[in-house]
Amino acid sequence: MKNAARTTIVVSTVIIVISAILLSNALGQRPSRPGTDRQGDSQLEKPPIAKDDNEKRIFGVLENILRSQSYRNVPPQDGRFLRIMTESMNAKNVIEIGTSTGYSGIWFGMALQKTGGKLTTYEIDAQRAATARDNFKKAGMADVITLVEGDAHEEVKKLKSPIDILFLDADKEGYIDYLDKLLPLVRPGGLVIAHNINPRMADPKYMEAITTNPNLETIVRSEVSLTLKKR
Ligand SMILES: C[S@@+](CC[C@H](N)C(=O)[O-])C[C@H]1O[C@@H](n2cnc3c(N)ncnc32)[C@H](O)[C@@H]1O
Numbered sequence: 001m002k003n004a005a006r007t008t009i010v011v012s013t014v015i016i017v018i019s020a021i022l023l024s025n026a027l028g029q030r031p032s033r034p035g036t037d038r039q040g041d042s043q044l045e046k047p048p049i050a051k052d053d054n055e056k057r058i059f060g061v062l063e064n065i066l067r068s069q070s071y072r073n074v075p076p077q078d079g080r081f082l083r084i085m086t087e088s089m090n091a092k093n094v095i096e097i098g099t100s101t102g103y104s105g106i107w108f109g110m111a112l113q114k115t116g117g118k119l120t121t122y123e124i125d126a127q128r129a130a131t132a133r134d135n136f137k138k139a140g141m142a143d144v145i146t147l148v149e150g151d152a153h154e155e156v157k158k159l160k161s162p163i164d165i166l167f168l169d170a171d172k173e174g175y176i177d178y179l180d181k182l183l184p185l186v187r188p189g190g191l192v193i194a195h196n197i198n199p200r201m202a203d204p205k206y207m208e209a210i211t212t213n214p215n216l217e218t219i220v221r222s223e224v225s226l227t228l229k230k231r
Contacts (some may be wrong), residue, residue, distance in 0.1 A: 041077060041222070048080060054140070058110055061139040065103050071128065073103035074169065074195060078224060082167065085191065086111035091164035092118070097152045097178050098170030098195075099123035102132030102145075108167070109141040119145045120159075122152035122170070153177055162187040169195040175206040183229070192216075192227040 050056035065073065074082070086094060086108055092115060094108050099121040108119045123129040129149040136145045148155050152170060156178065163186045168175050175194055186192060192210070196202070197220050210218045210227045218227040 045077070054113075055110070058106060058139050061135060062103065062106055065101055065106075065135055069101050069131065071101045071103075071131075073100055074107075077222075078195065079104055079107035081224070082193070083107045083111045085193070086117075086165060087114055089164060089191070090115050090117075092116065093161055093163050094119045094165045094167065095156070095159065095163050095182065096121040096167045096169065097156070097174075098168070099132045099147055100128050100169075102135040102139075102147075104167070104169065105132065105145055105147075106135065106139045106141060108165075109136070109139060109144045112144050113141070117144075117164070120148060121145060122148045122150070122155055124149075124151050124170075153181075156181055159185060161185070162190070164190050166190070166192045167195070168192070172196060172201050172206075173203050175203055176209055179206060179209055186229045188229055188231040190229050192225075192229070194225045194227075196223060197225040198223045 048055075048059060050059055062076070062079070066076070073079075082104060085091075087110075091112070094112065094117065096105060096108065096119060099105055100123065102121075105119055105121045108121075111117075112119055121132075123132060126149060129147055133147055136142055136147070153174060159182065163182060166178070166182050166186055168178055170178075179192065183192065194206070194210075197207075202225075207225075210216055210225060215230050216227050217230060218225055220226075
């Protein structure tokens, strides 16, 4: 094929793709990020409905984080999932590795306000930690959430209390180290939830550890692994 013809094809393809994105944005149907509309889930779900003014305010803070802060956070579906798990388990002690700006932390916090529990969340990046603290304050969760700034690989060694839910959402190659250090603290019947569990990002060592241990039951759904520590 001649160079000019090839260039025309490439340019046309780029124009078509950009037009499709602009059109779907204009229609209010932003193309989903990977992992945000799995198997058409969002066609079946509806946005969360605030039960009272407190929830309304918290949803406002969450909305604002997504709109104005361009960091990598879990998608809203996963935040809702974390809240449901935490509240339904009546979890009292949740540990999160990877706070970022606090988006998933606020979903946990919403549940923990109801269960009377606490979240301890770890962030290595000072700027993100500062933004997260600010978001937690705006969400009225300063007393429910403790943010530990520093390298979680070191900091978690100080933990002693039984854990109801351990949520891993930081350095993917570090998941195995977090599991080794914290699985002994996860209570029987507790959960280890890990994010970005897909063939491209999941660490084979972590997958091996959570899928071959007879004391654990693991499923992977929509890039989230859910591991039960059996009783
Ligand atoms: C994907 S983001 C977490 C998103 C967050 N869970 C949410 O949904 O809002 C991963 C975060 O882990 C942090 N991180 C990476 N390695 C870490 C470590 N060793 N200790 C603590 N935090 C770490 C990164 O700085 C980043 O902010």
